[in-house]
Amino acid sequence: MTTTPVRPENLVAAVRAVLPSLTPSGRRIAELILHDPAMVAAHTITELSAVSGVSEATIVRTARSLGFAGYPPLRLALAAAAATTEDGDRLVPGDLGPDDPLSDVITKVTRAETEALADTGRQLTPEQLAPVVDAIARARRVDVYGVAASGLVAADMAQKLLRIGILSHAFSDAHLALTSSALLRTGDVAVGVSTSGETPDVLEPIRRAAAAGAYTVAITNNPRSTLAAAAALTLVSAGRETAFRPAALASRISQLLVVDCIFVGVAQRTFETSQPAIQDTRDAVNRFVAESRARRRR
CATH class of the missing domain: 3.40.50.10490 (Glucose-6-phosphate isomerase like protein; domain 1)
Known part of the structure; x- marks a missing residue:
């Protein structure tokens, strides 16, 4: 288990990394973070529990799996990550669809690989x-x-x-x-x-x-x-x-x-x-x- 909290700019990459090892309920929280970090940051633990259908205890365990003492510091890190994002959806690159034109393929693949390199670095x-x-x-x-x-x-x-x-x-x-x-x-x-x-x-x-x-x-x-x-x-x-x-x-x-x-x-x-x-x-x-x-x- 991670023992040191990741920096805000690394947070989404860290969530993706631990996703396979989480329980199904923990994965639900992680997927919410990946889908909309700013939305998660805007919710208290009680509100997030209601929205996700996941217990508050599971939310705390998910936060700890990322190296945070609990949900409040994770929430602050998510807010910081969202605040430093130039583009609202930068943290989650657009997925490719079967009907996307090649211009979108080039843009989205380039973006995804650029972000993978940046996250790794x-x-x-x-x-x-x-x-x-x-x-x-x-x-x-x-x-x-x-x-x-x-x-x-x-x-x-x-x-x-x-x-x-x-x-x-x-x-x-x-x-x-x-x-x-x-x-x-x-x-x-x-x-x-x-x-x-x-x-x-x-x-x-x-x-x-x-x-x-x-x-x-x-x-x-x-x-x-x-x-x-x-x-x-x-x-x-x-x-x-x-x-x-x-x-x-x-x-x-x-x-x-x-x-x-x-x-x-x-x-x-x-x-x-x-x-x-x-x-x-x-x-x-x-x-x-x-x-x-x-x-x-x-």
Whole structure:
């Protein structure tokens, strides 16, 4: 459970993050917050209980799940979030409909992804990032686990780290992931990427890696997930699910932001080796391309 209240500008993203782990009645309150934060802020706890059909005790528990002592401080944070919003519906980007023109598709997708990046950036702190950067910079090996859309993020992270000379592999097959995690040891790093934080193909390798002594990291939308509990450190991404963008797809761009921040931090920390590695790999690719073009001209 969150113990530190989130800042007003992060509040809606935090609600989305914990939504899957709430009870059905708690989820009703969370969905009201997502739908209209200003409306919730305008109600006392008694009024909100009447409007939502949820007990006051449940409202208090939902507020505490977000790190607040009770409903009054949550209400103040919601009011602050609504007051700093330039556009009344900015906190909840418009959903896409089957008949929306492509002009609306471009606008709404751009808006949703821009807000996912902003929400992720606001939640990602130097205090969270630094231990991950330090561990990877010192690691003998880094294994990254993810399936489907998160598997693409895992592959991106592995190839970025490989580019700066860090031995790294991405696994989307559960059997291979378990095989790799069984061979990890103290000083290695295992990263699990899962939007829900409940993907068995990611959970089991992370658990096995932790048991082997590896430093484990979770990249997930849900800080209260099983994956977050299993990992030594959790980095939270953000993304709003819509009819045409399931959670995994909506979160991909923000997961890539987390990966990029990790990569740049590691490249900075290992500058004396990372920069020559980048140059060497660039030269190798450029030489290959030039030779391939020359052969085609013959």
